[in-house]
Every structure is written in C-alpha cells, then in structure tokens.
C-alpha cells in the first residue's frame with residue numbers, strides 16, 4: 001500500500017492561558033500533530049464500495065482507520081489529545097469530544113459517502129457519570145488507571161471473592177466512590193464508559209454499552225446479564241444496557257450525517273476496549289495465540305478455551321464470541337518510556353542495542369506508584385535506578401525489565417490454568433521497535449511477531465464490519 005504521510009503541526013486551538021503555574025507552562029510547549037495517510041493510491045476504491053470506520057481512543061491520542069470489506073486500509077489518521085484545563089485538572093471529556101469531531105474532519109471527503117458503519121474503542125474502565133436526561137457529564141471522568149480504594153471494602157463485601165471488580169481501578173469501585181459522595185444528583189444519573197459516550201455523541205441513544213467495557217462494572221458476559229448481587233444495589237439504575245461488541249445501535253445522528261456528508265444509511269455500532277480492539281486487529285484466532293499491546297500501558301490478551309478471573313493478580317477474562325481473552329493490564333509500558341525519551345530518541349537509542357545480550361539492570365518501570373497486573377498493588381513504587389551513564393544501556397535495561405514483566409504475566413496465566421501461549425503478536429506504539437521484539441523473544445522463550453495491523457483502530461473498523469453484516473441480515 002502506498003501511503004502519503006501528511007503531518008500538520010497544529011497550534012493549540014484555544015491558547016493556553018499564560019500563568020505562573022508549571023502545569024500551564026508545560027502545556028504551552030505542547031503542540032499537537034495530526035498525521036494522516038491515504039490508502040493505496042494505485043487502487044482507486046470503487047465509488048460503490050462500502051467502507052467501514054473504526055476509531056481508537058487510547059491513552060495518549062486517538063486514531064481512525066477506514067477499511068473496505070477485504071480489510072484493506074483506505075485511510076488512516078491520528079491526533080494527540082488537545083489539552084484543556086478545568087481548574088487544576090485536565091478537561092478530558094472536552095478533549096475527547098474535540099478529538100472525535102476533528103478526526104471526522106480528516107476523513108477524506110471522497111470516502112465519506114461510502115462509509116456505512118462506524119465503531120469506537122476506548123480505554124477500559126474509563127468511567128463517566130452523566131446526567132441521564134442530557135448526557136452531560138456530572139463531573140470529571142475516572143480514568144482507566146485511576147484507583148478508588150475508598151470504595152474497595154464495600155465492593156469486596158458484595159462481590160464474589162477475587163471477582164474482577166475487586167480492585168480499586170475497577171469501574172464498580174469508581175461508581176461506588178461517586179455514589180458515596182454526599183449531596184450528588186443521584187436520581188437522574190447514568191454510567192457510561194469512554195467509548196460508549198463518544199459513540200453516543202454520534203448516535204444519540206443514551207445508556208448503551210458492550211460486554212467488554214461492562215466487564216469491570218460487574219457484568220457477566222458468560223450469562224449475558226448483570227449478576228444478582230449487583231442488581232440489588234441502590235445504584236443499579238445507573239448501569240447501561242449491554243450488547244455484544246459490534247452490535248448495530250442506530251443510524252448516525254442526522255445533524256452529524258449532514259455536517260460531515262456521510263451516507264443516509266450509515267450506522268453506529270457498539271465498541272470495545274482498546275486492548276481488545278488491538279487483539280481483533282492482530283486477527284489471532286486460535287487458543288494459545290496472544291497479543292501484547294505495547295501502548296502507554298502493557299496489556300496482555302491470550303486466547304483461551306478456559307475463563308480465568310482472579311483479582312488478587314489483576315487477571316480477568318473478556319469474552320470473545322465463544323472463547324475467552326485471558327489477561328490483564330500492567331501500568332508499565334510506553335508511558336514510562338515517554339517520561340524519559342522522545343519517540344526519536346527511542347528509535348536512535350534502540351538501534352544501538354544488542355538484543356542478544358542480557359541486560360543486568362533490574363527495574364520495575366512504572367510512570368508513578370501503582371501496578372494492576374501481574375502484581376495487583378496500588379502502592380507498588382517505580383524502580384528505575386541506578387541509571388547508567390550510557391542511555392543505550394539504560395534503555396536496554398528498561399526494555400528488558402518490561403519484557404520480564406511480560407514473561408511473568410504469561411507465566412502467571414499458565415499457572416492459573418489458561419491455555420498455554422505458543423505465539424505472541426505485538427500491537428501498539430512499541431510494536432515498531434524490532435530490537436524490543438528480539439529482546440522479548442529471548443526473555444519470553446517464544447516466537448514474537450509484529451501484528452500485520454498494529455493499530456486498535458483497525459480492530460474497531462472490523463467491529464463496524466461485523467455490525468453492518470448484522471444489520472443487513
């Protein structure tokens with residue numbers, strides 16, 4: 001596929017106020033880039049060909065992929081999140097909403113009429129409590145890796161032992177923490193996940209989610225219902241209706257369809273989480289195949305015939321049709337790397353690493369205290385010292401230490417009874433690092449590949465195809 005990278009550096013749309021505070025000043029330096037690539041210029045896609053739009057809202061930015069029914073990419077774009085402040089904290093919902101509509105502006109106009117289905121993935125357990133009449137957020141969202149330990153004792157008292165919700169970063173802990181705050185508008189409130197809320201902006205039907213996003217609020221995808229111990233809770237009425245990922249919800253809202261020039265019959269489908277979208281993109285279909293997403297975080301998904309859930313280690317199973325995606329998400333990964341190196345530095349330093357050589361540096365790379373998997377410890381401190389003089393050596397030690405965490409994670413899944421992993425595909429920003437892939441192969445003792453499609457947005461586009469096929473049956 002011949003692609004043309006178009007990079008435009010955008011100045012912040014809303015000038016960030018000059019102020020004494022370091023957070024603002026740090027933000028002023030932040031520019032945002034939009035990069036976009038078009039599909040195979042030699043193969044002009046037939047004007048009658050149906051196209052499918054997938055959007056991925058990850059930790060550091062969002063992307064879209066437009067594919068045809070063969071899975072050929074016709075256009076892609078990505079954008080870092082614009083930074084807005086609300087008081088001293090980031091205004092994430094404003095940032096995500098602006099990113100959604102600015103990415104739609106980047107969908108090539110000549111392709112818009114051919115897009116017949118849209119889906120979105122988002123970060124898991126990123127939780128928004130909304131006004132159920134207006135859809136307006138009732139406060140800031142709880143991010144995917146945010147922990148609400150205040151709610152944990154109550155959640156542990158109602159859920160089965162070691163249930164997936166029994167961790168401070170679960171969606172249910174975030175809901176209970178919000179519910180327990182005195183004097184909030186509890187009656188007309190509704191819980192949605194990041195992907196659900198972004199999809200709602202496109203379709204306008206409040207209260208819809210998918211069984212991947214709903215897992216961490218307590219939904220049981222095996223029996224396709226919320227469990228009795230959750231249904232009897234006073235906040236049960238806040239929970240959304242749950243459908244399989246890639247289920248048609250309704251047509252694109254008329255105001256959006258006419259503003260962007262999409263087709264009358266363009267539908268919006270339920271989404272999933274970012275690491276499951278990355279798994280779908282890798283198209284691993286046999287038990288024993290796994291996908292490690294090396295994004296801001298390290299998310300592991302192993303296709304297994306057996307379901308394993310154990311919050312003591314941050315292990316849970318997502319449903320994927322008739323099988324299980326067993327795994328979890330560590331806070332190690334790209335976010336730590338980005339704290340220390342730019343992407344260009346990562347590329348240049350990695351070129352100098354000898355991946356066959358073992359690094360003796362032993363770190364636990366975390367962006368801040370707190371780990372979810374394979375060690376579930378909200379107080380686990382980062383370990384990134386001693387720092388050698390040579391940055392090549394330092395990066396080698398960090399990449400190898402992250403690979404050891406990955407190896408421990410797969411070893412834990414095996415101990416807990418999941419199918420034996422025999423092949424690992426890599427998705428996310430870290431997948432571009434060939435030296436890291438070789439380090440991981442050595443440490444894991446397994447064949448490790450870069451997935452053909454490393455972007456979660458491609459997986460979301462596959463869900464859009466699935467939804468459209470549902471719709472025309």
Ligand SMILES: Nc1ncnc2c1ncn2[C@@H]1O[C@H](COP(=O)(O)OP(=O)(O)O)[C@@H](O)[C@H]1O
Nearest residue numbers: 058059060295296334335337338428429430433
């Ligand atoms: N050459 C590289 N080697 C390793 N990691 C990289 C490289 N280039 C970028 N990254 C990491 O990839 C991450 C971004 O990946 P991405 O999948 O976009 O993350 P997310 O979806 O979580 O926002 C960044 O944290 C960055 O440090």
Ligand SMILES: O=C(CO)[C@H](O)[C@H](O)COP(=O)(O)O
Nearest residue numbers: 123124273274275297299329
């Ligand atoms: O780390 C994350 C954000 O990138 C998410 O936690 C990740 O999506 C893992 O959650 P899930 O397994 O539910 O997809």
